[in-house]
Amino acid sequence: MTTTSPSMVHIKTTVNGQVHELLVPPYMSLLDTLRELIGLTGTKEGCLDGNCGACTVSVNGRIVDSCLVLGAEVDGKEVDTIEGMATPEGLHPLQQAFLEEAALQCGICTPGFLVAAKSLLDNEPSPSEGRIRHWLAGNLCRCTGYDKIVRAVQKASTQ
Amino acid sequence: MHPFAYVAPVTVEEAVAVLDKHGDRARPLAGGTDLLVKTRANVWELDAVVDIKNIPELMTVTVGNDGLSIGAGVPCYQIYENSEVAAGYPCIVDGTDIIGGIQIQSRAALGGNLCNAAPSADGVCPLIVHSAVAHIAGPGGNREVAVEDFCTGPSQTVLKKGELLVSMSMPKPPANFGAAYTRFIPRNEMDIAVAGVAVSLVLDPSGQNFESARIALASVGPVPILATAAGDSLAGKPVNDESIAAAAALARDAASPITDMRGTIEQRRQLIEVLTGRMINKAIERARG
Numbered sequence: 001m002t003t004t005s006p007s008m009v010h011i012k013t014t015v016n017g018q019v020h021e022l023l024v025p026p027y028m029s030l031l032d033t034l035r036e037l038i039g040l041t042g043t044k045e046g047c048l049d050g051n052c053g054a055c056t057v058s059v060n061g062r063i064v065d066s067c068l069v070l071g072a073e074v075d076g077k078e079v080d081t082i083e084g085m086a087t088p089e090g091l092h093p094l095q096q097a098f099l100e101e102a103a104l105q106c107g108i109c110t111p112g113f114l115v116a117a118k119s120l121l122d123n124e125p126s127p128s129e130g131r132i133r134h135w136l137a138g139n140l141c142r143c144t145g146y147d148k149i150v151r152a153v154q155k156a157s158t159q
Numbered sequence: 160m161h162p163f164a165y166v167a168p169v170t171v172e173e174a175v176a177v178l179d180k181h182g183d184r185a186r187p188l189a190g191g192t193d194l195l196v197k198t199r200a201n202v203w204e205l206d207a208v209v210d211i212k213n214i215p216e217l218m219t220v221t222v223g224n225d226g227l228s229i230g231a232g233v234p235c236y237q238i239y240e241n242s243e244v245a246a247g248y249p250c251i252v253d254g255t256d257i258i259g260g261i262q263i264q265s266r267a268a269l270g271g272n273l274c275n276a277a278p279s280a281d282g283v284c285p286l287i288v289h290s291a292v293a294h295i296a297g298p299g300g301n302r303e304v305a306v307e308d309f310c311t312g313p314s315q316t317v318l319k320k321g322e323l324l325v326s327m328s329m330p331k332p333p334a335n336f337g338a339a340y341t342r343f344i345p346r347n348e349m350d351i352a353v354a355g356v357a358v359s360l361v362l363d364p365s366g367q368n369f370e371s372a373r374i375a376l377a378s379v380g381p382v383p384i385l386a387t388a389a390g391d392s393l394a395g396k397p398v399n400d401e402s403i404a405a406a407a408a409l410a411r412d413a414a415s416p417i418t419d420m421r422g423t424i425e426q427r428r429q430l431i432e433v434l435t436g437r438m439i440n441k442a443i444e445r446a447r448g
Contacts, residue, residue, distance in 0.1 A: 005162060006162055006163060006164035006165070006206075006207075007164065009165050025162070026162070026163060026164050026165035026208075027160060027162050027163050027165070027198075027208075029195070048199060049196045049199070050192050050196065050259065050262070050263055051349070053260065053262055056262055059265075062236070062265040063261055063262050063265060064262050064265045064266050065192075065262045065263070065266075067195075068190070068191050068192050068195050068196070068263075068266065069191060069266070070165060070188075070191065070195070070208075070210075072165040072167075072210075073188075073191075073210060073212075116261070116262070119261075134348065135261055137260045137261070137347070137348045137349050138259065138260020138261050138262045138263060138349060139260075
C-alpha cells in the first residue's frame with residue numbers, strides 16, 4: 001500500500017478573542033494545536049484519554065477535553081483557554097480565590113479546574129457545593145483532596 | 160497514532176461515499192471521546208475520520224407526536240438539557256447525563272455510545288426500553304434496526320461497509336408509561352457501570368396493574384441485553400412486591416456477566432436483581448406522574 005501523508009487542514013479559529021489562521025495536521029489534537037502551533041502552553045496534557053480534565057478548554061462556551069478534539073474541528077469556532085482568564089488589570093476572581101484558599105499544590109490540574117469552574121460561574125453565579133463538585137467531576141487533582149478547590153470556587157462565586 | 164485524513168462532509172451521501180471507499184480504515188467522528196482514544200492507542204488504524212457534525216440530519220433532536228428522534232451526532236448535553244426530552248423521556252436523560260463528566264457530555268454523542276457498542280454503555284439500555292430504532296444509511300440504501308439488535312458483540316455492530324448511523328427514533332410513549340435507568344458504580348460519578356438496568360412499563364388506567372414492560376441490562380453480557388422474559392412476566396400482573404420481585408429474579412437469570420476488574424459474576428447478578436426492583440418502582444412512580 002502506498003502511504004501518502006494526509007493533507008493539512010486550513011482553519012481559522014478565535015482563541016481568547018484573537019483570530020488565528022493556520023494549517024493543522026488532520027490528526028493533531030486541539031491540545032497540541034494550542035500548545036505547539038499557537039504557543040499557548042497553559043493548557044496541560046494529563047491522561048490523553050478524557051479522564052483527568054487537565055486539558056480543559058472552552059469551545060463556543062462549552063468546556064471540552066482538548067485532547068479529545070481535533071484542531072481541525074475548531075475551524076470557525078471560539079476557543080477560550082486559561083491564558084484568557086486574567087486581564088492586564090488583574091487576576092480573575094477564581095484565580096485570586098485559588099491563591100487565597102491554597103487550592104493548588106503541584107499546579108498541573110489548575111488551568112483545567114479554573115477553565116471548568118469559570119464556565120460554571122459564568123452560567124450559574126451561585127452554585128451549591130454539590131453542583132460545584134458535580135461540575136468539576138471531570139477534573140482530577142491528586143494533591144489537594146478537592147476541598148480547597150471547592151472552597152475557592154465557593155469564595156469566587158460570592159464575589 | 161497512524162496519521163489520518165480529516166473529512167467533513169455536509170450530506171449523508173458524501174459521508175457514506177467516504178466510509179464506503181475506505182471500509183474499516185475510516186470511521187465517523189462525532190464527539191471523538193472513544194474514537195480519538197482508540198486511534199491513539201492504535202486499537203484502530205485509520206486512513207480517514209469523517210466528521211459528521213456538519214450533517215444536519217445527524218445533529219437534530221425532534222420531539223413531536225411521532226415520538227422522539229435524536230441525530231446520531233447530537234452530544235449528550237443537548238439531549239438532557241432539552242426540556243421536551245426531559246419532560247417526555249426522562250429515562251433517556253437518566254442515561255445521557257451520567258456518561259463521563261461535563262467535558263465529555265459536551266462532545267460525546269448518544270449515537271456514538273451506541274456505535275461504540277460497549278456492554279456498559281449507559282445510553283443504550285434506555286433506548287432499548289423505549290423500543291428505539293436505529294436509522295442507518297449506506298451505499299445500498301437505508302435500513303432500520305431495532306436498537307436491541309444493533310450491537311453484536313463488544314465493539315461490534317450490525318453496521319456494514321460504508322454504513323452510517325443517522326439517528327435513533329422512538330415512539331411517543333402511551334398514557335400511563337414510565338421508564339427509568341440507573342447503574343451501580345463504586346464512585347459518585349465518572350465511572351463505568353458495574354451493572355445497569357433500564358425499565359419501561361405501561362400501567363392500566365387504574366395504575367394498579369402492569370399492562371406491559373421492557374427491561375434491559377447493561378454490563379452483564381457481551382452486548383446490552385433485552386431481558387424479554389423478565390419484562391413479559393409483569394404483563395397483566397398487579398403492582399405489588401411479589402410481581403416486582405419475580406421480574407427482578409428473571410432479570411437476574413437473564414444476566415450473563417463475567418468477572419473482571421470492576422466486579423464479579425455474583426456481585427453483578429445480585430446488582431441486576433436489586434437495580435431491576437428499584438427501576439420498576441421508579442418507573443411506576445413516573446407512570447403515575
